[in-house]
Amino acid sequence: MDPAQPGENPPPQPDPAPSPAPSPAPPFAPHLAPRPAQHPAYQAYPPHQQPPGYPAPPAVPPLSGLSVGSLVAGLVCCLPPLGLVLGLVALARIKKHGQRGRGMAIAGASLSAVSTALVGVLLVSGVAGDAWDGLQEGMEDVSRTRSTLDLRKGECVNLPAGVAAASGEAETAEVVDCAEKHELEITGTFKVTGYEKFPGTDPIETLASERCDGINSAYALDPWAVEGKLDGYYLMPTKQSWRLGDRGITCGLVSSDGDRTAGSARRDATVLDAHQLLYLKAEQAVEEASGKMPEAEYEDDPEAHRSYAREASEVFGDKARALREHDWPGKAAGAVAARAAQLEKARTEWDKAVRGGADDYWIHASAALEAPGDGPKGVAARRALGLAHVPPPEEPEGSESSEAPEEGAPQA
DSSP states (O other), rough: HHHHHTTTTOOOOOOOOOOOOOOOOOOTTOOOOOOOTOOOOOOOOOOOOOOOOOOOOOOOOOOOOOHHHHHHHHHHOSSSSHHHHHHHHHHHHHHTTTBOOOOHHHHHHHHHHHHHHHHHHHHHHHHHHHHHHHHHHHHHHHHOOOOOOOOOOOEEEEEETTTTHHHBBBBEEEEEEEESBBBBEEEEEEEEEEEEOOOOHHHHHHHHHHHHHHHHHHBBGGGGGGTEEEEEEEEEEEEHHHHHHEEEEEEEEEESSSSOOOOOOOOTTSOOOHHHHHHHHHHHHHHHHHHTOSOOTTTHHHHHHHHHHHHHHHHHHHHHHHHSSSSSOOOOHHHHHHHHHHHHHHHHHHHHHHHHHHHHHHHHHHHHHHHHSSHHHHHHHHHHTTTTOSSSOOOOTTTTTTTSSSSEEEEO
């Protein structure tokens, strides 16, 4: 049968030859870059851009210094018109230059306006003047007030009410000018020694009376300027102040009649010239020598009386010589020479008292005491030297004021 004809089975086909084995790819073969035609092109995008920045904040306007000054002046109320002026000027500058501080300027100007009006009312009514005067007086009182422990020689003071009269305790004193009315003039101070514990009031009073008498005499060398006008006084430690270390006694002079006195009683080298100082020291030495007469009667202790007369003779003679030999100015020379002659006469009477018996002693001692006296010659010498020349008033017969102890008050 013809194989080409349909319906007939095709002749058997021979087995195909086996396919050759694939050759292995070389290891680590490089990748080939794709060709342009093999891959479609991607759409290109523009490069990334940063978003636009925020605008810079506006500059802060400066603060007006005038507005600050106006507010401060308005708050402290020291110079009210100043705060008002500063506030008005500040408002004008703030508006012109765009500065800050408008609120402070308004507040300062308002406060200052109120203060200015208030001050005006006070001035018109006189209240401000009275208040200012009171403030000044208060400040002056405070500046004058001093602890009694700090009082110094030459100061004049007023003690608290009633202290001088009642000898009460005084913690403070008001220091005033000695030309003003005052109660007490300080003549000096000294320390209590020899006691570890408070010795009590009596021993301190005895010591104060003795020591202050000499301190007062050295401070006020001219007794004619003091006697009958001023008395001795002192401030002493209390038991309480002693515990705090107070050992000081303050000596002074107070008015004899209890009233305040004006002027200083100081008569020492700080206020006297050389002529006045020499004369007063001579008179003081004579006065002290005359006042040392023994208490015992002559018959009971004749030697004590002869010793007293002998010492007085030496003092009177020495001071008479000092007055004669000094070179006195002007008219004072003759007046002082006459006074020196009185002292020399008294010296001769003292010499006679030393040599005499009981009867002769009293005759010559009395004459010696009366010879200097407070007569015209002493007055003339004082007047010529510019010293007090009015003799002090004589004490009534039987008066013990010259022997009375000085008054004192504790200083707390």
